[in-house]
Amino acid sequence: MAQDGRYIPEPIKRQIRQRCGFGCVICGLPLYEYEHMREWSIAKEHDPDEMTILCPTHHAEKTRGLLPVEDVLAANRRPRNLRFGLSEAFPLRYSGDSCLVNLGSNRIVHDFSRDAIVPALTIRGCPVIRIKREDGRLLLSLRIFDRQGRLLLDINENELLFSIDSWDVELVGKRLTIRKGLRVILAQVDFYAPSAIVINRGNFSYDGFEVQVAPDHIFLEKYNIRMEKTSALMNGGGGFYFD
Ligand SMILES: [Zn+2]
Structure with a gap:
């Protein structure tokens, strides 16, 4: 299996998006990428518990260090869409x-x-x-x-x-x-x-x-x-x- 995150098996992706309410954990948008929350977890292949989903904007913020990992971890524990019961528009x-x-x-x-x-x-x-x-x-x-x-x-x-x-x-x-x-x-x-x-x-x-x-x-x-x-x-x- 690729270790660089390019290939993620479909059942693992589904498990992640189900857990995250089918949207970016920060803002709820249904346009997202699958993300390793912490750098060290990339080496653990694709452990769904270490992964989350982020929209392109929040992904870019995290990559640049503008969105702290702690905030992503907190949102992953309480994803936006699960709190609202609905996706973001x-x-x-x-x-x-x-x-x-x-x-x-x-x-x-x-x-x-x-x-x-x-x-x-x-x-x-x-x-x-x-x-x-x-x-x-x-x-x-x-x-x-x-x-x-x-x-x-x-x-x-x-x-x-x-x-x-x-x-x-x-x-x-x-x-x-x-x-x-x-x-x-x-x-x-x-x-x-x-x-x-x-x-x-x-x-x-x-x-x-x-x-x-x-x-x-x-x-x-x-x-x-x-x-x-x-x-x-x-x-x-x-x-x-x-x-
Ligand atoms: Zn977002």
Whole structure:
């Protein structure tokens, strides 16, 4: 195993981020790096108890000696997200006059010629995905619930927040993955800012209705309907609507 920290096995990374509430232990941002807290611990290979997660800003502060190791150790014992039960808000950069929503290979393009609020995905009256154009800005909202109705992911007008109740939450590249257990994905969403959102996997449920999403189709259990590769262009209204 590499001793310089470049390669960290996936189960060890997961153990660290679960313990740290899926965010920088200082500020809670879900954009982070895995860090050895003390220099001497690097020699101990990857002992998860000696490691933590820090966002790029707090990592740089620590590297420069501006953030004392004692502060990192203290935050690691009481990570920010565990104290709040929620992540710090992460900004998404959506903008422009058009947004593509791809739900398991089914594509709807929403074109905006004026300010409007569009229900892009509605399940039993609940706006799961909503796109709003306001003063030339494009504001994406997305809510993901588990079967018990707990809100696990809440993107509110481009501000991404998640609950720490999930088994695993990970933002890698532009892909957010929420898992219920080992290899059990509750939702996998790719953010192609400024103008597309792609949902590859997941179980989106609300009020007992479930939409199962795979990369090449969606499945509506209630009606035993499979939808794949549909395509639509919307001007100011409509979207996926399941009831
Ligand atoms: Zn931070």
